[in-house]
Amino acid sequence: MNALIKSALPAVASARGDIALVLLGVGGVGRTLLAQLATPAAQGVHLVAIADSTRQLVNARGIVPAQARRLLGDSPQSRDDNALLAALDASGLAERVIVDATASAEVASRHADWLARGCHVVSANKAALGERLDGWNRLRHASRQSRRRYGDAATVGAGLPVLSTLLRLRQCGDSLLALDGVFSGSLSWLFNHFDGGRPFSDLLREARERGYTEPDPRVDLGGADVARKLLILARAAGHAIDAHEVVVEGVVPEALREIGVDEFLARASELDAPLEALRVAAARDGQVLRFLARLDESGRARVGLVAVAPTHPAARLSGNDNLFALTTQRYREQPLVIQGPGAGAEVTAQALLGDVLALRAAH
Ligand SMILES: NC(=O)c1ccc[n+]([C@@H]2O[C@H](COP(=O)([O-])OP(=O)(O)OC[C@H]3O[C@@H](n4cnc5c(N)ncnc54)[C@H](OP(=O)(O)O)[C@@H]3O)[C@@H](O)[C@H]2O)c1
Known part of the structure; x- marks a missing residue:
């Protein structure tokens, strides 16, 4: 067992209401969210995968947020959404969330599929909610059918409620x-x-x-x-x-x-x-x-x-x-x-974190 897995073992010893999280995008907002995931406020949220546009790092047993960007930089794994979804499944946690901190229309086009597959989606990316009406309808429908949440707080006004x-x-x-x-x-x-x-x-x-x-x-x-x-x-x-x-x-x-x-x-x-x-x-x-x-x-x-x-x-x-x-x-x-x-990375990342933490409010 390497140091990474050992230091992330709490991800396995999970409590009821714990959340497995995949983070897409490590620019201004994504990297600030990583810093916030390392704080006590995010206890019970387990990072299992992280990606930028070309690379990804996956570990269903947990990735230490403070090390994630450095490890991503060294990661030989190229982008493959299936491996990210598999990491969420393999985490064994009931609440699984994909956080979109990219501005990619292509990533946004997959939000509805991820909801339909049983993942919550939390997004700072406006492309899925703020473009064509049929895309917005598809999201609403997928969220209702799968009973999974679509966290949209960060799409308007950054952290403003x-x-x-x-x-x-x-x-x-x-x-x-x-x-x-x-x-x-x-x-x-x-x-x-x-x-x-x-x-x-x-x-x-x-x-x-x-x-x-x-x-x-x-x-x-x-x-x-x-x-x-x-x-x-x-x-x-x-x-x-x-x-x-x-x-x-x-x-x-x-x-x-x-x-x-x-x-x-x-x-x-x-x-x-x-x-x-x-x-x-x-x-x-x-x-x-x-x-x-x-x-x-x-x-x-x-x-x-x-x-x-x-x-x-x-x-x-x-x-x-x-x-x-x-x-x-x-x-x-x-x-x-x-x-x-x-606008601002701190307040936008906090809006994302707030939507993630709201997933455990029901427990
Ligand atoms: N900054 C703000 O104040 C603010 C406020 C409200 C909302 N937002 C929204 O938050 C989102 C992120 O903003 P930002 O300022 O952090 O942007 P950014 O600094 O440009 O970072 C974007 C990140 O997304 C990654 N990315 C692009 N395509 C991807 C893909 N297919 N899969 C995985 N990762 C991918 C990029 O990777 P590469 O480096 O490899 O390209 C980069 O890490 C945007 O939608 C923005 O509109 C930002």
């Missing part, structure tokens, strides 16, 4: 009349700082250097990421809308949409004049620009740049905070507002 709050309100018979907000940390930061002091492209360069934007900032500026989060929330609120039904008005001019990333970055100053004109027009009315998402009572969904009055909650945001304002039957006079960091 947005989806759970919406679910709770609906369970209590409340219904959503409107949902407004700023759902993107990078767009929040950009427009919170766009006050006429610096050209927009200058701010964009800084946001990219700080790691706030995607490597290709058009993913943020085009509104696709915000649209996915709005779709996830709309569906959770009971509106079965499809991706093409969200009106998306991004801020990338047509001429910059189809070119390569490097060329886009070199030509980013072409964003400056049109955005400055909008900013000046808004300022003339005492307003500021914010990139908002909005869902109304009948399920109409829109994301785009809006000029808002200084009294609007989004006008007072700072840093890269997210804001979700839920107007419901019972929060009709004043919306229920959830605000705070909507």
Whole structure:
């Protein structure tokens, strides 16, 4: 028996309610989840496999989280989902969960199959919930049929309790009349700082250097990421809308949409004049620009740049905070507002861990 197995023996001597866990993705979020799995909060959660896009490490008897990344780096095993599923089965634990900390559409396309096979799935990856409606329906169906949970807390607002709050309100018979907000940390930061002091492209360069934007900032500026989060929330609120039904008005001019990333970055100053004109027009009315998402009572969904009055909650945001304002039957006079960091590895990993730990709540 090698040192790895010996130090991980508690995985075998499991208690009722213990959970076997496979982690896909060891980037910013996945590696932070590994650190959290090493804390007492995660007692009873046993890591049995870990993978990145090309390699994996499998040990049904348990992998010590603090050693997992180093061992993965040395692992000769190439990617094979069947071996991951076999490790969950071989763990002998009743609760088996696959955590998706990738951004891979291909990985997301397997979530429904894993649920159908009897595994819980916990995901920070929005691709399964926030794309086509048939994919979302397949997930719901698989989860219901197999009685396995789909943990989605990390898909919207990182660690902010947005989806759970919406679910709770609906369970209590409340219904959503409107949902407004700023759902993107990078767009929040950009427009919170766009006050006429610096050209927009200058701010964009800084946001990219700080790691706030995607490597290709058009993913943020085009509104696709915000649209996915709005779709996830709309569906959770009971509106079965499809991706093409969200009106998306991004801020990338047509001429910059189809070119390569490097060329886009070199030509980013072409964003400056049109955005400055909008900013000046808004300022003339005492307003500021914010990139908002909005869902109304009948399920109409829109994301785009809006000029808002200084009294609007989004006008007072700072840093890269997210804001979700839920107007419901019972929060009709004043919306229920959830605000705070909507990105970051620590809080996103914690949202994943919370969904994992919720699996043992029934025991
Ligand atoms: N960072 C945040 O603040 C935040 C907030 C909310 C939600 N999220 C979501 O969380 C997810 C992870 O974000 P991140 O920032 O950690 O991304 P990241 O740093 O780019 O890491 C992605 C990881 O996924 C791995 N991966 C890709 N394809 C895979 C496959 N087929 N099988 C197994 N692993 C695969 C990558 O491996 P390679 O290195 O081999 O490519 C890498 O380890 C994304 O969906 C993101 O949208 C992030």
